[in-house]
Amino acid sequence: MSERPKRQIATTNHWTAILPFVITLLALALRLYHLGAQSLWYDEGVSVYLARMSLLQLTAWTADDIQPPLYYYLLHFWLPLFGQSSSEFVVRFPSLFFGVLTVPLMYRMGRHLFGATAGLLAAFLTAISPLYLWYAQETRMYTMLTFLCLLSSYLLLKALERRAPPYLPLWPAFAVANVAAAYTHYFAFFVMAFQGIYLVAWSWWMRRRERQSLLQGLATFAAVALAYLPWVPFMLYRYQADVSYWQGTLKLNEVLRKTLISFSLGETVIEEVGAKLAVGYGGIVLIALAAIALSERSGRDSDHKSRSILHSPFSILLFLLLYLLLPVALIIALSYRIPKFSPRYLMLSSPAFFLIIAGGLTTLLQRSGKRQGSISNLHLLSAICLLFILTTSAYADYNNYFNIHFTKADFRGVARRIEEHIGPDETVILTSGHMYPVFTYYYGGHNWYPIPAERTLSTEHTLNFSVAADLNHALADKSGVWVVLWQDEVVDPNGFLLMMLEEKGELLETEDLWHVRLRHFALPEGVHFSSQPDIQHPTEINFEGRIKLLGYDSRFTIHDSRFTIYWQAEQQLEDDYKISLRLRDEEGHYWGRLDRRPAAYLYPTTRWKVGELLFGRYPLPVLPGTPPGEYQLEVVLYSEARPEGLDVVDADGVARGASAVIGAVTVPKGSLLQPPSREEPGISQPLEADFGGRIALLGYELGRTAVQPGDSLYLMLFWQALADVGEDYSLTVAMVDKDGRVMGEEKFSPLVRAYPTSRWVAGEVWRGQYDFTVPIKAQSGQARLQIGLVDESGQPLGESVSLASLEVQATERVFTAPETRYPSGANFGNLVTLVGADLDTATVGPGETLHLTLYWQAQTSMVKSYTVFTHLLDADSRIRGQQDGIPVSGARPTTGWVPGEVIRDEVQLAVDPQAPPGDYTIEVGLYDAGDPALPRLSVLDEASQPTDDKVLFAEVRVE
Numbered sequence: 014m015s016e017r018p019k020r021q022i023a024t025t026n027h028w029t030a031i032l033p034f035v036i037t038l039l040a041l042a043l044r045l046y047h048l049g050a051q052s053l054w055y056d057e058g059v060s061v062y063l064a065r066m067s068l069l070q071l072t073a074w075t076a077d078d079i080q081p082p083l084y085y086y087l088l089h090f091w092l093p094l095f096g097q098s099s100s101e102f103v104v105r106f107p108s109l110f111f112g113v114l115t116v117p118l119m120y121r122m123g124r125h126l127f128g129a130t131a132g133l134l135a136a137f138l139t140a141i142s143p144l145y146l147w148y149a150q151e152t153r154m155y156t157m158l159t160f161l162c163l164l165s166s167y168l169l170l171k172a173l174e175r176r177a178p179p180y181l182p183l184w185p186a187f188a189v190a191n192v193a194a195a196y197t198h199y200f201a202f203f204v205m206a207f208q209g210i211y212l213v214a215w216s217w218w219m220r221r222r223e224r225q226s227l228l229q230g231l232a233t234f235a236a237v238a239l240a241y242l243p244w245v246p247f248m249l250y251r252y253q254a255d256v257s258y259w260q261g262t263l264k265l266n267e268v269l270r271k272t273l274i275s276f277s278l279g280e281t282v283i284e285e286v287g288a289k290l291a292v293g294y295g296g297i298v299l300i301a302l303a304a305i306a307l308s309e310r311s312g313r314d315s316d317h318k319s320r321s322i323l324h325s326p327f328s329i330l331l332f333l334l335l336y337l338l339l340p341v342a343l344i345i346a347l348s349y350r351i352p353k354f355s356p357r358y359l360m361l362s363s364p365a366f367f368l369i370i371a372g373g374l375t376t377l378l379q380r381s382g383k384r385q386g387s388i389s390n391l392h393l394l395s396a397i398c399l400l401f402i403l404t405t406s407a408y409a410d411y412n413n414y415f416n417i418h419f420t421k422a423d424f425r426g427v428a429r430r431i432e433e434h435i436g437p438d439e440t441v442i443l444t445s446g447h448m449y450p451v452f453t454y455y456y457g458g459h460n461w462y463p464i465p466a467e468r469t470l471s472t473e474h475t476l477n478f479s480v481a482a483d484l485n486h487a488l489a490d491k492s493g494v495w496v497v498l499w500q501d502e503v504v505d506p507n508g509f510l511l512m513m514l515e516e517k518g519e520l521l522e523t524e525d526l527w528h529v530r531l532r533h534f535a536l537p538e539g540v541h542f543s544s545q546p547d548i549q550h551p552t553e554i555n556f557e558g559r560i561k562l563l564g565y566d567s568r569f570t571i572h573d574s575r576f577t578i579y580w581q582a583e584q585q586l587e588d589d590y591k592i593s594l595r596l597r598d599e600e601g602h603y604w605g606r607l608d609r610r611p612a613a614y615l616y617p618t619t620r621w622k623v624g625e626l627l628f629g630r631y632p633l634p635v636l637p638g639t640p641p642g643e644y645q646l647e648v649v650l651y652s653e654a655r656p657e658g659l660d661v662v663d664a665d666g667v668a669r670g671a672s673a674v675i676g677a678v679t680v681p682k683g684s685l686l687q688p689p690s691r692e693e694p695g696i697s698q699p700l701e702a703d704f705g706g707r708i709a710l711l712g713y714e715l716g717r718t719a720v721q722p723g724d725s726l727y728l729m730l731f732w733q734a735l736a737d738v739g740e741d742y743s744l745t746v747a748m749v750d751k752d753g754r755v756m757g758e759e760k761f762s763p764l765v766r767a768y769p770t771s772r773w774v775a776g777e778v779w780r781g782q783y784d785f786t787v788p789i790k791a792q793s794g795q796a797r798l799q800i801g802l803v804d805e806s807g808q809p810l811g812e813s814v815s816l817a818s819l820e821v822q823a824t825e826r827v828f829t830a831p832e833t834r835y836p837s838g839a840n841f842g843n844l845v846t847l848v849g850a851d852l853d854t855a856t857v858g859p860g861e862t863l864h865l866t867l868y869w870q871a872q873t874s875m876v877k878s879y880t881v882f883t884h885l886l887d888a889d890s891r892i893r894g895q896q897d898g899i900p901v902s903g904a905r906p907t908t909g910w911v912p913g914e915v916i917r918d919e920v921q922l923a924v925d926p927q928a929p930p931g932d933y934t935i936e937v938g939l940y941d942a943g944d945p946a947l948p949r950l951s952v953l954d955e956a957s958q959p960t961d962d963k964v965l966f967a968e969v970r971v972e
Contacts, residue, residue, distance in 0.1 A: 029129045033120045033136055040116045040140035044109045044149040047414050049102035052425035054528075055499070057152035058451020061104050064088035076247040078469070083196035084154035104152045112149030112156040115163060116140050119364060122167045126329050127372040130379075135371035138402065143279030143409035144363060150413075155360050158197045162204040162361045165190035166336060169208050173215060173226055188233045192240045194361075199248055203340035204361055209234060211335050215328070263349050272341065275356035276366045278405060281412035281419045290405050297398045298366070301373020305330055308376045329372070337365035374398055422499060422528035424448070428455035430524065430531060431495050435460075439493040445470060445504040452497065462487040465504055475616070476505040478626055481542035484513060491536055494518070498530040506615040507627060513542050546628070548579055554673045556650050556659040558583050558666075560590065560611075560618070563626070565646075565675055574633035576646070578675075580611050582621040588652035590618040590659070594631055595647040596639075596678065598765055601878065601943045602782040604644060605634035611650070633680070637695075638731065638780035641682035642767030645674045660895055661947070669947040670880060670897050670940060682768075696731050704802045704811035708742070708770065709733040711778065715798075719820045723909045724787045725878075726819075730800070731780050732763060734773035742770045742802040742810055746785045748819070751795045757788030763802070770802075789874075789911055793823045827915045830870055839964045841939055842950040843957060845879070845907070846870045847964055848915065850937070856970045860926035863969065867918040867937060869900065871910035878906040879939040879950065883920050885969065886934045893925040893933065893971075897942075907939075930972045938963040 053061070063071050063085045071089060075082040087107060095103045119139045124132030139145055148155045165187055172183035191208075194201035209230075216227035274287035277294035308326050340362045348354040377395045412419055431441060441456070443449055446463025447470050453461075464483050465474055488494055496514065505511075514520075514534050522533035548564035555561055559582070566577040576594070589610070596605040610617055612629045621627065649672045651658040658671030696712035703709055709732070716727030728746065747758040763770055764781045773779075785798070801813035833849030840846055848868035857863055865883065878899060885894030899906050900918045910916060922935075940949040951959035 029133075032133050033117055036120070036133065036136045036140050037113060037116045039137075041109075041113050043140065043146055043410065044112055048105055048109060048150055049100055051101070051150075051421045052423045053101055053104070053152060053451055053454060054422040054424065055448055055451050057104070058424065058448075058454045060085065060088060060152045060154075061092070061099070061454055062450030064092050064104075076244075077251070079251055080154065080198055081196045081244060081248070083193060084157055084198075087157075088152070101152075105150055108151055108153065108156045109149045111160040112145055115145065115156065115160045115364075118160065118163055118167065119367065122163065122170075122364070123368055123371050125167065125170060126332075126368065127375055131368075131371045131375035134375060135368055138367045138371060139364075141403070141406045141410065142363075142367065143281055143406055143413060144275055144277075144360065145279075146410055146413055147280045148357065148360065154197050155357055158194060158201060158361050159364065161190050161194035161197060162201060163364045165194060166204070166208060166364075169212070169230075170332070172230070173212075175226075184229050184233045188236050188240075191237045195237070195241050196244070198361070200340065200344055200358060200361060203343040204336070205234065205237070206343060207335040207339040210339065211332055214331060218328075263345060263354055265345070268345055268354060272356045272359050275359070276363050278409040279413070280357075281409045281416065283418070293401050293405070297401070298369055298373075300377070300394070300398065301369050302330070304373040304376040304380070305369070308380065333365045333369050333372075337362050337369065370398075370402070417527075420527040422451075423526040424451045424499075424529060425455050426526045427497055427529050427531055428452060430526075431497075432456065432458070434533075435495060436493055438491055439495065440487060440491050441495045441497060442487060442510070443497050443499075444476075444510055445500045448497070448499050464510065470500060470503055472503055474504070476507075476509045478509060478544045478546060480505075480509050481513065481544040484510075484542045488536060488540060488542075492538075493521070493533065493535050496532040496534070498532065499528065502613075502615050506613040508613065508630070512628070512630075517542060546579060546626070550676050552675060554648070554675065555583075555662050557662060557668075559586060559659060560650060562648065562673070562675065567676075567678060574635075574680075576631045576633070578611070578629050578631065578648070580621075580627045580629065582618070582623050582625060582627075585623055586618040586621055588618065588654050590650050590652045592629070592631075593649040593651060593658075594634055595649070595672075596634055596644045596680075597647055598642070598644055598782075599943075600782075600784070602784075604639045604782075605636050607631055607634035633678075635680065636780065638778055639680065640764040640768040640779050640781075641680050642765040643677055643679050646676055646678050647672050647674050649673075657896070657898075660892070660897070666891065668882065668884060668892055668895055668897070670882070670942050672942060674944075698817070700814075702814040703735070704814075707734070707736050707738055707810065708773070708802060709735050710800070710814060713816055715817050718817055719822055720787045721822050721824050721826075722787055722789050722791045723824075723826070723911045723914075725906055725909050726785045726787055728783045728785055728798070728816075729780055730763075730783070731778065732773075733779075734770075734775050734777045736775045738770045738773040740771055740804060742804055744781070744783070745801045745803055745813075746783060747799045747801075747813075748785075748788060748791060748796050749799050749815075750792060755799075756791045756796065757786075759785055760803075784908070786908065787821070791821050793821050795819070796821050826911055827917070828913050830915050831868060833868055835966045837964055837966060840872075840953045843953060844872055844875055844950065845910075845939065846872060847937065850935075850967060852935075852967050852969070855968070856972060857924055859924055859928045859971060861924050863894065863922040863924065863935075865920040865922055865935065865967075867920060869910075869916040869918060871907070871912055871914050871916070873912050875907045875910060877941055877943065878908050880942040881918065881920075882936075882938055882940060883922055884936045885922055885924060885928075886936055886965075887928065888931055888933075893928040894922045896920050896922055924971065928971050931970075933969045933971055934965050935967045935969060936963045936965050 063074055066074065066089070068086070068089065071085055072082055075085060088104070091107055092099045092104065116136050116139050120132040120136035122132070123135030145156065145159075168183055168187040168190060172187055191201065191205055194204065212227065212230045216224070270288055270291070271284070273291040273295060274282065274284065277291045278287050282290065305326055341359050344358055345354070374395050377391050380391060435441070435458075439460075441458070441461040443452055443461055443463045446465050447467055449461070449463050462483075464480060464487070465471075465476065467474065494514070496510070501510070511532065514532075517540050518534035518536045520532065521535050522531070524531040549566040551564035553561060553563060561581045561583055563579040563581055565579065568575055578592075591608055592611045594607045595603050597603045609631070610629075612621075612627045616627075649658040660668040660671055661673045662668050697714050699712040700710065711731040711733055713731065714729040720726055730744075742763065744761045744763045745758055746761065748756045750756055761781075761783050764779055768779075796819045798816040798819065799813050800816060802810040804810065830848045834851045836849040837847045838849075846869070848870050850868065851866040853864040863885070867881070867883075880897055881900055882897045883895065884892050887893050900916055905916055905918075938949050938952075940947050949962035952961045952964060954960050
């Protein structure tokens with residue numbers, strides 16, 4: 014061999030020896046920087062809390078916890094070296110130690126699989142990994158677990174290769190590493206699962222040549238199982254008993270997306286940004302896998318003259334893909350039904366992620382050196398991939414150090430704030446109470462009280478009105494309380510604790526630190542909390558025997574406006590019901606609507622317990638420009654399965670419609686409802702019209718432009734007072750034909766009656782709503798709406814203003830009553846006659862739909878819009894199917910019916926899926942949904958005397 018190649022080999026060996034050390038020093042420097050800068054968060058606080066226990070207490074705790082004790086044992090012996098007041102730097106150092114130790118081990122693994130260059134790249138990727146940097150600075154076991162799983166996997170390959178020196182017993186070392194990993198975290202068994210499958214696959218591939226290694230490997234796994242046997246009962250119990258997360262299932266696409274982001278960029282990128290960058294990492298992994306699969310050789314250095322089956326591309330790919338994917342798949346499967354999941358649980362598989370990238374990119378570079386003409390392309394591809402990894406890792410690492418959005422929960426700041434300002438007769442309440450391990454790491458006092466007093470988070474034991482007993486105990490003879498809130502949305506999703514404190518105490522201070530909130534209340538002398546709410550407006554509204562509304566409180570000031578509604582579940586609920594809270598006036602116009610879950614968002618009705626008393630708080634749902642005055646508060650409960658809403662039933666079980674008016678609300682004038690600006694209402698048809706220089710019309714909205722005689726036409730107008738009006742004016746709305754003749758005119762109050770124009774102040778902007786009835790005798794053709802303002806004597810204020818053009822269509826009204834299968838002739842209040850009905854079938858199955866057609870005939874014009882109810886009754890008069898609504902699916906309200914007109918109303922009546930076989934009856938009637946009492950129209954006899962409030966007909970067979 015010439016001298017020049019010898020010098021090249023010597024130089025290569027020199028750099029191969031020195032670079033792993035340099036990369037390890039880089040990893041150490043990155044992990045030391047800012048190691049103690051951030052506060053410990055909850056999990057870290059638990060680690061320190063357990064480490065300060067006696068070994069017996071520590072073991073007993075972890076036997077009932079979600080992680081086994083080895084990491085805590087290590088921390089237990091580490092902390093006394095620095096005293097019980099160990100700093101954040103000290104308690105995090107063991108994680109740093111294993112994080113740094115992983116770097117040279119990754120070099121060894123990469124070198125073993127692909128050669129020295131790949132080993133160096135794998136070590137470098139590990140050193141700068143945002144994921145590894147984050148958890149090397151956290152007092153948890155994840156870097157230790159990752160190191161031990163990587164070590165055992167490396168020892169498995171070495172044992173199968175049999176290249177170790179005789180003084181290193183590989184199989185026993187493999188067993189020790191796996192036992193240590195299993196006693197560090199239960200998920201280590203999923204890495205052992207991949208190792209076992211690889212061992213069997215390798216043995217099958219080798220056939221009889223390596224039967225001894227197979228037997229040794231299986232014996233080693235048996236030894237691991239035997240060593241873990243004492244802890245198996247505790248492991249099984251914990252995963253059966255864990256209730257620290259909500260019920261449900263994992264969203265697989267979300268899990269996989271977050272896992273790829275975590276492996277690529279750790280915990281220090283915003284998910285939206287991370288999702289985009291992670292696509293690049295996904296592409297790099299695919300390129301790397303393709304490069305390894307297509308390589309003719311494993312890429313090992315030329316000094317390995319014999320090519321082992323262990324280093325074939327197929328064997329390497331099998332090993333790395335099993336390492337990467339099998340633990341991930343098993344952990345997801347385990348967590349699927351109880352979605353207790355975080356990407357950090359999968360960190361034990363992440364070394365395979367970096368080994369694939371390092372091996373694939375190294376293979377690309379090696380192939381580029383062997384193929385002329387493609388050197389630049391492969392080199393360029395590799396350089397782009399490495400540059401992408403380097404820049405994105407640097408971005409995420411920078412965020413770890415300097416971006417405040419990735420600050421951990423600041424328990425340190427909360428404790429310092431309380432210690433500096435707490436009074437001698439004040440106390441601290443922790444909610445959720447399980448945070449006390451980290452809180453007491455920083456807080457030296459003993460005047461704290463956990464609510465609930467549980468050591469682990471539970472989604473099943475949520476606070477309710479019984480928390481009053483805890484408050485009475487904790488706050489006896491106290492003049493104030495500091496409330497620390499963290500994960501309170503889990504244990505107190507409805508906010509019982511703060512609601513009670515706000516009612517009895519005075520909120521002095523509110524401070525939101527990173528992920529932790531602080532509230533300071535002053536308490537009156539002798540304060541007492543009741544486990545039963547004092548409801549201002551008690552009532553009882555029954556929604557089909559499923560949910561009861563028990564009453565409401567209202568708080569309206571010029572600065573604040575909200576409702577509190579009290580609920581109770583009467584049975585176990587399977588649907589996620591929503592409340593539609595609506596504000597309407599006496600004319601039936603809606604001035605605001607709020608749709609949400611009845612209680613807290615994180616406490617859907619599916620979680621409600623039978624008999625549990627709950628509350629929901631709601632802001633006043635009001636449109637900009639709503640005038641002050643008295644309104645009705647209407648409630649509807651609905652779900653995806655029941656979009657029309659649950660029926661309100663009376664004491665006799667009779668359905669009274671799908672909405673309930675729970676009370677009247679006086680909306681005040683003040684800063685709460687300051688009139689909006691001209692732009693705020695969002696006027697669809699703006700215009701500029703001036704009435705006498707005192708009132709301006711800013712625009713309008715029209716329900717439709719094609720009408721028929723007798724139709725009700727919805728109109729909204731937007732007003733502005735140009736000066737203090739000081740006089741009452743009425744609004745006139747007229748329909749004028751193309752020749753200017755008035756076909757009909759109606760008079761309205763410009764706003765609600767409680768706010769006449771005499772009270773309007775200069776600059777105010779309001780909206781008004783009106784229902785104009787198209788004159789019965791209106792001729793077909795073009796027409797227009799014309800509005801004006803007149804005083805009490807009928808004198809106009811300025812000139813009238815024309816609005817949109819209308820098309821009056823020829824009437825499609827029918828005045829001849831048809832013959833029906835079920836004739837009736839029932840007279841409802843001398844207003845409407847039920848001519849009869851047709852039914853498509855007299856036999857139906859549970860869950861099917863009856864198609865019913867009702868024929869109504871108007872006796873006179875009506876000023877009220879009546880709702881038709883149709884019920885399917887069983888032999889015990891229980892409702893087994895129901896539909897309520899304005900006739901013709903809302904298109905033909907009774908206010909638009911012409912005397913003598915016949916209305917054809919099609920009804921789709923869904924039969925209860927639980928309806929038993931038997932004979933059923935259909936009942937039909939009308940009621941006034943605008944009246945809170947939901948009064949029905951009476952059925953009158955020939956002498957106009959009431960006989961009933963419904964009509965029964967058409968027997969139906971359910972089978």
